[in-house]
Amino acid sequence: MRRVYLDNNATTPVDSAVLQAMLPYFSEDFGNASSIHSFGQRCRGAVEGARASVAGLMGAKPAEVIFTSGGTESDNAAIFGVVNAAEGAKKHVITTKIEHNAVINVCEELHRRGVEVTFLPVNREGLVDPDEIRRALRPETVLISVMFANNELGTVQPLEEIGRIAAEADVYFHTDAVQAAGKLPIDVEKIGCDLLAISAHKLNGPKGAGALYIRQGTRLHPHSFGGRHERGRRPGTENVAGIVGLGKAAELAKKWISDDAPRVAELRDRLQQGLLAHVPASRVNGGAAPRTPNTANITFFHIEGEALVIALDLKGVACSTGAACSSGAVEPSHVLTAVGMPPEEARASIRFSLGHNTTADEIDFALSVIPGAIEHLRQLSPTWKKSAASAPTPAAVQS
Amino acid sequence: MTRDSHNTVAVAMSGGVDSSTAAAILHEQGTPIVGLTMQLWDQRRLPEVATDGPVQHRCCSLDDVYDARRVAEHLNFPFYVVNFEQQFEQAVVRPFVSDYLAGRTPIPCSHCNSSVKFDQLLTTARQIGAEQIATGHYARVRHNTESGRYELLRARDDAKDQSYFLFGLTQEQLARTLFPLGELAKDEVRAIARRASLPVAEKPESQEICFVPSGDYVRFIRAYVADQGDAAPDAAGEVVSTSGEVLGRHDGVHNFTVGQRKGLGVAAGRPLYVLELDAERKRVVVGDDSELGRDTCKVADVNWIPFARPEAPIECTVKIRHKHEAAAATVEALQGNSARVRFKNPQRAVTPGQAAVFYSGDLVLGGGWIR
Numbered sequence: 001m002r003r004v005y006l007d008n009n010a011t012t013p014v015d016s017a018v019l020q021a022m023l024p025y026f027s028e029d030f031g032n033a034s035s036i037h038s039f040g041q042r043c044r045g046a047v048e049g050a051r052a053s054v055a056g057l058m059g060a061k062p063a064e065v066i067f068t069s070g071g072t073e074s075d076n077a078a079i080f081g082v083v084n085a086a087e088g089a090k091k092h093v094i095t096t097k098i099e100h101n102a103v104i105n106v107c108e109e110l111h112r113r114g115v116e117v118t119f120l121p122v123n124r125e126g127l128v129d130p131d132e133i134r135r136a137l138r139p140e141t142v143l144i145s146v147m148f149a150n151n152e153l154g155t156v157q158p159l160e161e162i163g164r165i166a167a168e169a170d171v172y173f174h175t176d177a178v179q180a181a182g183k184l185p186i187d188v189e190k191i192g193c194d195l196l197a198i199s200a201h202k203l204n205g206p207k208g209a210g211a212l213y214i215r216q217g218t219r220l221h222p223h224s225f226g227g228r229h230e231r232g233r234r235p236g237t238e239n240v241a242g243i244v245g246l247g248k249a250a251e252l253a254k255k256w257i258s259d260d261a262p263r264v265a266e267l268r269d270r271l272q273q274g275l276l277a278h279v280p281a282s283r284v285n286g287g288a289a290p291r292t293p294n295t296a297n298i299t300f301f302h303i304e305g306e307a308l309v310i311a312l313d314l315k316g317v318a319c320s321t322g323a324a325c326s327s328g329a330v331e332p333s334h335v336l337t338a339v340g341m342p343p344e345e346a347r348a349s350i351r352f353s354l355g356h357n358t359t360a361d362e363i364d365f366a367l368s369v370i371p372g373a374i375e376h377l378r379q380l381s382p383t384w385k386k387s388a389a390s391a392p393t394p395a396a397v398q399s
Numbered sequence: 400m401t402r403d404s405h406n407t408v409a410v411a412m413s414g415g416v417d418s419s420t421a422a423a424i425l426h427e428q429g430t431p432i433v434g435l436t437m438q439l440w441d442q443r444r445l446p447e448v449a450t451d452g453p454v455q456h457r458c459c460s461l462d463d464v465y466d467a468r469r470v471a472e473h474l475n476f477p478f479y480v481v482n483f484e485q486q487f488e489q490a491v492v493r494p495f496v497s498d499y500l501a502g503r504t505p506i507p508c509s510h511c512n513s514s515v516k517f518d519q520l521l522t523t524a525r526q527i528g529a530e531q532i533a534t535g536h537y538a539r540v541r542h543n544t545e546s547g548r549y550e551l552l553r554a555r556d557d558a559k560d561q562s563y564f565l566f567g568l569t570q571e572q573l574a575r576t577l578f579p580l581g582e583l584a585k586d587e588v589r590a591i592a593r594r595a596s597l598p599v600a601e602k603p604e605s606q607e608i609c610f611v612p613s614g615d616y617v618r619f620i621r622a623y624v625a626d627q628g629d630a631a632p633d634a635a636g637e638v639v640s641t642s643g644e645v646l647g648r649h650d651g652v653h654n655f656t657v658g659q660r661k662g663l664g665v666a667a668g669r670p671l672y673v674l675e676l677d678a679e680r681k682r683v684v685v686g687d688d689s690e691l692g693r694d695t696c697k698v699a700d701v702n703w704i705p706f707a708r709p710e711a712p713i714e715c716t717v718k719i720r721h722k723h724e725a726a727a728a729t730v731e732a733l734q735g736n737s738a739r740v741r742f743k744n745p746q747r748a749v750t751p752g753q754a755a756v757f758y759s760g761d762l763v764l765g766g767g768w769i770r
Binding site: 304306307310311313314376377380 | 433477479481482522523525526527528
């Protein structure tokens with residue numbers, strides 16, 4: 001059976017060039033990058049080469065990049081690191097309601113430990129209002145954490161403005177750029193952030209590798225303890241193969257952002273327009289805001305998203321109802337709830353996220369399968385029958 | 400499914416050897432199947448009743464979901480976990496607790512069958528393209544071409560027969576259900592599981608209520624009531640004889656079931672049995688063994704299967720408990736979906752909350768709730 005993968009925001013396939021770059025570092029160049037001998041030195045070289053590539057992806061200096069096990073660890077290290085290093089008995093953090101769980105749950109834990117946290121709301125497009133950040137600032141605010149691009153909607157926050165606010169207030173600014181890296185250009189100087197997290201497996205690199213940008217001079221307490229790796233900021237024998245993979249992926253991503261992103265955006269638009277045209281009572285979420293070029297989050301009214309995802313999987317189309325880490329949960333997505341969707345709408349929303357491997361043919365296949373699957377579900381839906389009875393022709397609605 | 404989608408069957412998989420073998424049988428026959436495990440109850444919700452160590456053989460323990468998934472991987476068919484926690488709580492857990500507090504002894508499995516397994520799951524199956532579901536129940540269903548109705552029968556393995564729990568199934572539900580194990584004996588099922596090298600072939604069975612770890616339902620009720628934010632009910636009251644003489648005290652009628660002998664806290668020199676639970680007056684009525692027999696009982700919410708409500712009384716056999724030998728009786732349908740059962744001989748411990756299921760040989764005529 002033909003299988004089409006439209007869930008790249010969950011993870012991406014490792015590019016063959018990335019895999020080739022990684023392979024020598026398992027059994028041939030297997031050294032510990034901290035060893036003095038030549039086995040170690042070769043790996044040290046590879047790690048530093050990867051560091052330069054990752055720094056290049058975000059306009060940073062190599063010395064400002066440390067390697068981690070992924071986006072979640074990077075976010076934990078950044079937020080706990082800054083807050084724990086901050087002085088003062090009272091501390092305050094500003095973040096948003098639509099952050100990934102790797103930020104939200106860290107902030108919840110900080111709250112349990114006595115730190116005040118403000119979770120700012122977002123508008124219907126999923127955007128935070130910079131003025132609200134300004135208003136939320138207090139003398140004891142030590143950190144602002146706002147994600148670059150949201151994983152469920154794809155919408156992009158006004159980071160440069162937030163960076164300016166943070167600089168004015170002399171407060172650290174962290175951004176979870178896990179969904180943005182590999183899709184949009186990142187320039188830490190333009191943004192003005194102090195910390196930025198990325199994850200390899202979202203940009204055609206391997207799972208289990210990530211990076212954290214730490215602006216020179218940032219006061220950060222270490223999050224775990226052990227050897228003096230990564231300039232004393234992150235202990236643990238370097239995952240050389242994973243790091244090399246991340247480096248190669250970053251190198252490729254930099255090219256793709258200019259060379260391939262427009263093509264992916266076009267395919268995303270084709271999918272979006274095709275669905276809106278052939279599926280009545282459907283709505284794009286976050287379409288009016290700046291978005292990553294690959295994401296389309298669409299509400300198909302009067303169906304259950306979970307059932308649709310299964311039905312589509314059985315027909316060969318892979319997509320999702322929201323963040324992979326919360327699938328199977330009873331609660332609707334906190335992101336979709338934050339943009340004002342009632343639970344039935346949130347549960348009827350599907351995220352399609354394309355990638356560099358997505359072809360026009362695959363989009364055509366998806367378009368040939370999805371409307372019929374939705375129609376089948378609607379025939380079984382009591383609320384669809386009710387709405388069809390009251391309205392003459394439910395029209396496609398685009399926000 | 401790209402093959403004949405109309406024949407796709409969704410198999411309800413618990414991770415146990417029965418439902419896994421049901422899946423294997425259909426798969427071997429070439430029927431396109433999709434495995435579905437229902438997430439019904441979060442074991443972590445009531446920490447006070449959480450047990451240490453692996454919570455296996457309880458509904459939706461991670462180990463059991465994992466086992467179901469492994470079977471699906473081994474046989475190579477699609478598998479999904481679907482979340483019915485809300486419906487299960489509404490339709491099964493809540494009534495379970497309120498029944499006990501009202502002095503009844505509930506059968507949650509029958510409520511789950513009617514409202515979740517053969518309701519929600521049937522809906523989900525249809526949504527994903529499977530018109531029929533299959534379960535690992537020991538029971539049989541057949542279509543009577545003369546009457547046009549679907550009939551429910553006991554399993555061929557009488558010792559394993561679970562038709563008692565399925566009395567509430569409607570025509571629509573029966574029309575869409577397969578019971579692949581109905582003609583098989585338990586050891587045949589295990590043999591099939593072993594032949595198919597199922598990862599669960601040697602897995603032991605569980606007999607308890609799936610959402611009550613340890614079987615301590617009293618603790619569960621206390622924890623659930625607290626979780627709901629309700630005050631623990633002041634349920635203590637008197638243990639009395641049939642003549643009203645106070646013999647002792649109790650902590651709540653929900654600690655007892657009709658026919659119970661142990662734990663009465665009364666020293667009377669002779670064995671005493673629970674005859675009746677009066678939740679309103681918080682009384683447990685006890686008496687001699689000889690007082691335990693009843694020759695009639697009233698049954699509510701009766702579901703008739705091979706025919707609609709009968710006009711005349713029917714001679715049949717009736718089970719009042721899962722582990723009860725069906726006793727000869729006459730069943731008369733009454734107004735408003737009730738029935739009266741008149742046993743030929745008095746039956747011990749007729750328990751409100753249990754089901755009375757009517758049989759004609761292997762054929763399930765119907766059943767309802769004992770009041």
